[in-house]
Amino acid sequence: MSTLSPFVAAFRQAAYPIGGHGRRNMQVLKEVLNELDDKLESDNYGTGEGIESFQAEMAAFLGKDKAIFFPSGTMAQQIALRIWCDEKGIRKVAYHPLSHLEIHEEDGLKELHQIESILLGEKDRLIRLDEILEMQADIACLLIELPQREIGGQLPPYEELVAISAHCRAKGIKLHLDGARLYEVLPFYQKTAAELCALFDSVYISFYKGIGGVAGAILAGDEAFIAKSKVWKRRHGGDLISLYPYFLSASYYFKQRAHKMGQYYGEAIELAALFNSCHLVTTLPHVPVTNMFHVHIALPKEKLEPILTALYAETGVGLIHYLRESSEGVCSFEVSIGDAYAKIPKDVLKHAFERLDAVLSEAK
The missing domain is CATH 3.40.640.10 (Type I PLP-dependent aspartate aminotransferase-like (Major domain))
Structure with a gap:
């Protein structure tokens, strides 16, 4: 039985993950099936x-x-x-x-x-x-x-x-x-x-x-x-x-979200600006052209993980649950904006990035 690292555990416990549409669990399918007639032919x-x-x-x-x-x-x-x-x-x-x-x-x-x-x-x-x-x-x-x-x-x-x-x-x-x-x-x-x-x-x-x-x-x-x-x-x-668990969920969420891509795009630009305001952080692209972008933080993984773990616990905002580290000791991760971002209160988000900037400025 695997044990979650403190970093991953802190992310899962965070009330406000910034990316995606929320947890990918059985509710993704249950939400679709609850909307359908039980007698619908497969x-x-x-x-x-x-x-x-x-x-x-x-x-x-x-x-x-x-x-x-x-x-x-x-x-x-x-x-x-x-x-x-x-x-x-x-x-x-x-x-x-x-x-x-x-x-x-x-x-x-x-x-x-x-x-x-x-x-x-x-x-x-x-x-x-x-x-x-x-x-x-x-x-x-x-x-x-x-x-x-x-x-x-x-x-x-x-x-x-x-x-x-x-x-x-x-x-x-x-x-x-x-x-x-x-x-x-x-x-x-x-x-x-x-x-x-x-x-x-x-x-x-x-x-x-x-x-x-x-x-x-x-x-x-x-x-x-x-x-x-x-x-x-x-x-x-x-x-x-039978492919119905797949195409029915595809159809359902397509109708729910395809028209929101402009909103997600605007929110990605907003979020990238928050990341770029922090010490040691850059995004690629600097200004996103879609609702997704990459974040680079100039710290090695062994230093950055405990910083983010503490940040998640303090602010309730979860930035990411994994880090990729380059040979130069720079960590990166991908952010993709969906429904979850709009659910974060602006004051909570602002505080999280103020704290991130503060702790990274001390980590240089």
């Missing part, structure tokens, strides 16, 4: 009125012909890239060095599909337009992640996306959107999801990240692409006998 191996209606709703939202629900985004994206590689007869795709496919999927794309990845750009910045224009490799598909999570949720200018899309179409390269957090970029771009997705041949979105559902993803594109996706979904074991 889906059956990916078919049924409920799931098909939701898929049609998501296709319309994304401005695509068709959409299909997957139990995971990992499955959906590998399948998307496999389809484009088969269509082009080329076993190469390009994406950022810190793409989810490259660093979090145990080389699934390579081992399961024998697809080679071409890494564009540098790890600490976005892919640049000139790097795409000058790319020498013959690729089937280019994957763009919006926002680029591992570098603080950064985004390229919309005009650059338009230029990338035009280049790919002229060269016959398929353009796929890793839009796990697509909803979160819309306030920055001031575009609808359909307007943004029109630049891409295929699109993936997640329902457990910014939306806060149980799990699940949508893959969208034209009719021929989705027809092939259904075959590959079956091959991957994605046609579970």
